Amino acid sequence: MSAGPTLDxxxxxxxxxxxxxxxxxxxxxAAFRRRFYTRDGVLYMDGNSLGLLSRDAEAAVQSALAAWxxxxxxxxxxxxxxxxxxxxxxxxxxxxxxxAAPDEVAVTGSTTANLHHLLLxxxxxxxxxxxxxxxxxNFPSDLYALEAQVRRAGLDPSRDLILVxxxxxxxxxxxxxxxxxxxxxxxxxxxxxxxxxxxxxxxxLAAAARERxxxxxxxxxxxxxxxxxxxxxxxxDFAVWCNYKYVNGGPGTVAGLYLNRRHHGLVPPLTxxxxxxxxxxxxxxxxxxxxxxxxxxQVSTPPILSLAPLEAAVGILEEAGIExxxxxxxxxxxxxxxxxxxxxxxxxxxxxxxxxPHRRGGHVALRHPDGARIAxxxxxxxxxxxxxxxxxxxxxxxxxxxxxEDVWLVVRRLRAMMxxxxxxxxxxxxxxxx
Ligand SMILES: Cc1ncc(COP(=O)(O)O)c(C=O)c1O
Numbered sequence: 001m002s003a004g005p006t007l008d009x010x011x012x013x014x015x016x017x018x019x020x021x022x023x024x025x026x027x028x029x030a031a032f033r034r035r036f037y038t039r040d041g042v043l044y045m046d047g048n049s050l051g052l053l054s055r056d057a058e059a060a061v062q063s064a065l066a067a068w069x070x071x072x073x074x075x076x077x078x079x080x081x082x083x084x085x086x087x088x089x090x091x092x093x094x095x096x097x098x099x100a101a102p103d104e105v106a107v108t109g110s111t112t113a114n115l116h117h118l119l120l121x122x123x124x125x126x127x128x129x130x131x132x133x134x135x136x137x138n139f140p141s142d143l144y145a146l147e148a149q150v151r152r153a154g155l156d157p158s159r160d161l162i163l164v165x166x167x168x169x170x171x172x173x174x175x176x177x178x179x180x181x182x183x184x185x186x187x188x189x190x191x192x193x194x195x196x197x198x199x200x201x202x203x204x205l206a207a208a209a210r211e212r213x214x215x216x217x218x219x220x221x222x223x224x225x226x227x228x229x230x231x232x233x234x235x236x237d238f239a240v241w242c243n244y245k246y247v248n249g250g251p252g253t254v255a256g257l258y259l260n261r262r263h264h265g266l267v268p269p270l271t272x273x274x275x276x277x278x279x280x281x282x283x284x285x286x287x288x289x290x291x292x293x294x295x296x297x298q299v300s301t302p303p304i305l306s307l308a309p310l311e312a313a314v315g316i317l318e319e320a321g322i323e324x325x326x327x328x329x330x331x332x333x334x335x336x337x338x339x340x341x342x343x344x345x346x347x348x349x350x351x352x353x354x355x356x357p358h359r360r361g362g363h364v365a366l367r368h369p370d371g372a373r374i375a376x377x378x379x380x381x382x383x384x385x386x387x388x389x390x391x392x393x394x395x396x397x398x399x400x401x402x403x404x405e406d407v408w409l410v411v412r413r414l415r416a417m418m419x420x421x422x423x424x425x426x427x428x429x430x431x432x433x434x
Pocket of ligand 1: 110111112113139141142190194219221222242255
């Protein structure tokens with residue numbers, strides 16, 4: 001997308017813009033923006049869908065390609081970043097992002113496949129505990145997996161899949177806890193809800209699950225890389241996540257999974273040679289000798305050209321520090337909410353994200369009956385948001401490459417667009433459900 005026509009002519013130096021510039025000038029993470037490929041005039045607010053490419057990730061792919069070109073099979077052990085142990089290295093480094101010990105994390109497969117894999121082992125209905133608990137707001141792929149796992153267990157989803165309802169687009173932790181009763185075996189929720197950006201109280205939910213004898217897992221796709229986690233301290237049983245949003249690992253890059261140490265004795269149901277004890281893998285034994293911990297849950301040879309940019313991307317997060325990232329993310333979304341309140345009142349928007357900082361992830365949801373058209377029009381004016389039916393425009397000021405001034409510009413363009421009713425001329429892209 002090009003920058004297109006702009007709505008920025010004659011920008012007044014208003015107090016909000018001055019405030020934005022002041023914050024940018026004192027932002028301790030400001031320098032990270034230069035490490036990413038941002039486009040002039042384009043305000044990228046879709047980092048919660050696909051994070052931008054960094055120069056570090058690009059160089060890592062080039063280095064992996066050069067190793068393939070120059071060393072071929074020797075790259076497995078002789079490349080500058082040896083491929084044979086690349087997944088384990090990335091996993092150990094990602095562990096800090098989710099608050100886990102290095103052996104509790106594996107970087108492997110995809111989010112949905114990992115969720116299936118973990119549920120295959122951990123969802124074992126017994127006695128009265130037959131239910132799998134989720135919620136109606138979870139990401140569709142997760143819901144498909146939950147339903148399939150209930151069927152796999154020989155049960156009927158209409159009875160044993162409990163999807164807790166929402167309250168005007170948000171979840172209430174009390175409702176989730178109430179569903180974790182003596183009939184529940186496993187509960188699966190998302191840390192941050194993909195539409196609203198609501199951050200669930202994972203510590204509270206995990207404590208409630210343990211008290212009630214229910215295993216609990218989270219999909220961290222919308223929180224990893226932007227919200228700190230303490231999975232092990234909280235006693236979470238398992239988690240899955242993708243690495244292409246705030247982690248900036250690249251489109252469809254390798255996903256992550258967490259398995260609490262208390263489950264490490266389990267043999268993964270989908271055994272494959274890449275889950276072997278690394279020291280024995282090339283003995284080519286006919287019997288599986290699992291690696292210790294979460295590494296055993298790997299199945300197949302990892303896609304090195306996808307892992308390489310992820311390793312570099314994780315390096316950037318380490319440098320920036322997840323606490324500083326979270327602090328900036330909250331400041332950006334706070335600033336955005338404040339500007340929305342003051343500059344978009346009267347245009348029919350409603351904020352779909354909780355106001356309290358501890359209940360917000362990294363993005364803000366603006367709800368509007370004409371949301372699909374407004375999102376399409378924003379693209380024409382150099383803002384990249386995304387839209388989730390029926391009425392949610394998501395704006396994600398990803399903290400490593402978004403300035404406060406960008407947030408100000410987004411609201412300014414949105415206001416100018418609404419004032420001039422320019423969105424009414426935008427065509428809703430085919431395939432968008434309105
Ligand atoms: C919360 C959530 N879970 C799962 C997925 C799908 O992940 P994958 O395609 O890796 O299975 C997404 C994709 O955006 C997501 O947002």
